Amino acid sequence: MPVYSIACIDPEGVLEKSSNISGMLFYREAELLLSDPEKHDAVWIVSDDERFVSETLDRLRRERHYAVVPLFTMYETEGEYALLSDGKAATQRELAHKSEPMLLRLGHLDREAMVSSASIALLAYLYLRPDEGLKSYRSWHNPYIELYPIVARLNDSGMDDFQWLTMIYRRGLLEKKELLNRIRLCPKCSMPHHNFIDVCPVDQIIEIEKVDFVHCFTCGYVGPEREFLADGTLVCPNCKTGLRHIGVDYDRPMESYICADGHKFVEPDALAECLECGTISRPDELVPREIYAYGLTPEGILAAKMGTISDIYAILEQENFVTPDYFESLLDWMVKMYRRDAEAYFSILVIRLLNIPELVESLGRGKVVEFMDEFAMRLREILRSTDITTRTNETDLWILLPKTPEEGCEIVKSRIERLKSLLVHETKSIDFDTVCHTIGKELPKSAEAKDIMLSMSARLKSAGVKK
Ligand SMILES: [Zn+2]
Ligand SMILES: [Zn+2]
Ligand SMILES: [Zn+2]
Known part of the structure; x- marks a missing residue:
């Protein structure tokens, strides 16, 4: 103890x-x-x-x-x-x-x-x-x-x-448990405090009143009961007919509200006035926000135990590193070039790191950072200065190899695979999966960067998270 x-x-x-x-x-x-x-x-x-x-x-x-x-x-x-x-x-x-x-x-x-x-x-x-x-x-x-x-x-x-x-949730570290509440926010300032006002649906004025209506069968006039009352009996203010029997002389219509301008209606409209900025919105214009109880995901548990490992993955961002968006547009451009010029062939290679969280847990951060530094250095030796890299998520490193035919890409792939046996510590080593794809023979008509990358991702092993 x-x-x-x-x-x-x-x-x-x-x-x-x-x-x-x-x-x-x-x-x-x-x-x-x-x-x-x-x-x-x-x-x-x-x-x-x-x-x-x-x-x-x-x-x-x-x-x-x-x-x-x-x-x-x-x-x-x-x-x-x-x-x-x-x-x-x-x-x-x-x-x-x-x-x-x-x-x-x-x-x-x-x-x-x-x-x-x-x-x-x-x-x-x-x-x-x-x-x-x-x-x-x-x-x-x-x-x-x-x-x-x-x-x-x-x-x-x-x-x-x-x-x-929400940011921590989107990083996959939190999960939503019970839905606790739903509040509605002002579309302008995002604050939730509102005063709800009932108004006339015709002219939106707030001077409305709930009244009992009477409908005269003789002339069809509809008005508040008080207009019909004369010495304790009902008399139509329009045609002066005495109304004795409900269902015979008159009835009570659906409308039950009247506004100061004389509009009659069944239900008033509701408007929400923001107490922060004064914006008036219809209830359906308010932006709902759901309040959840949150718990940890397995990734969240891991991050709680040893901090995030984002910085470890980031070691692979090196020379010729571009954003995923730029990488994708470059890939699209290269596909177009290839359609016009068969000599503009190229290859794409993706590396997915499979066991970084597990290594951090067993070897400690320091050792894994050393591993990754060495991995990054060796990758630099294998790649050429014209190769472009990006990361689409923490685990996946993409490499664009211009003017590289299929055989060339396979050679690069096997040299990268060999690094696994070099980066070993106490029987533990970095594990990763690689997939390559060459644009060089036939190309499906609709091949866009996105589709190519998706189909390559699908061929990769998934990076397991240790629970
Ligand atoms: Zn009105
Ligand atoms: Zn009447
Ligand atoms: Zn507001």
Whole structure:
């Protein structure tokens, strides 16, 4: 059983004096704890002052390390702060019991990677709380109505919290779990606070009134009942006929609203007025935003454990590296050239790295970075200065080899394949798959860069993610 470093924030020094508490470091407030270079594994906030507790939780969760580790309070917290705290621990025994599963998981994380970026800290936070997931807190005084308390503390990206979360989600690190809510945003300023107004569907004025209507069968006039009332009986204000029997002399039509300009209608229109910018929208013009509880994907778990590996893949971006869009348009152009000139043949080769996450896990980042540096260097030796490369995603490196016939491409491919046996460490080596394709004999009429690349991708082994 490892010994954990537990900090106690005890503003009054109540527990510090108590004899039945042991193995804890005491601080009077969050700032003192944060100024200590030692990073504790868990924090216990011992105060019944609600404001002190919420300020302490807020302050600690803004620091990446303390955003991740378990924080318990001696007394129950409420609202948004309940989502920043890991719950109530009334005694040291309860604290030890409740924090233990989280501390065990904390032990799986690379502490340095954990705080290397706000997004990794968020993933680490979720990793420690696999059953909790990322939850939102709903409040009228929050400008966005819904907020994820931990995200609000960690996000230092300059994007709003939802954009930031969406970015992490799109990178495949988070998965949507339960749909918690759907809010509607102003199409102009994207804020969700609206006042809904009922208006006349004809002229949009708000002076509308719900009334009982009467329909005179004699002349067909329809009007509010009050226009018909005369000494307790109904008399048509238009043709002066006395209306005695419903269904015989008159009936009550569908319309039940009238506006100040005299328009009669069944249902008013609803308009949404943005309380932020004043824009008036129809409800169907508002932009829906779905609020989900998020959990980690297997890739997210991996990233939580050792930081992202994007920078490792990026080592392969070297000379003659172009963006995927440019690569594609270049490929399209070369296909067109080939149609006009059979001498303009060329080949495309794609390399997919299959086991980088696994290598990072078993060998550590440092060794894998060395591997990749060497791999990149050897690739440079094999390729010519006229070969163009791009990456369409983290794992796939594409190489465009002008004036290279099929045999030439096969030679390049086998030389690259041979690198596998050179890059070995403790029986582990970089694993990748390669596929090549030559534009040199027949070319289907509709062959566009996109189609060629898709069909090549389909022939590659998929890069497995270790769960
Ligand atoms: Zn009207
Ligand atoms: Zn009438
Ligand atoms: Zn607005």
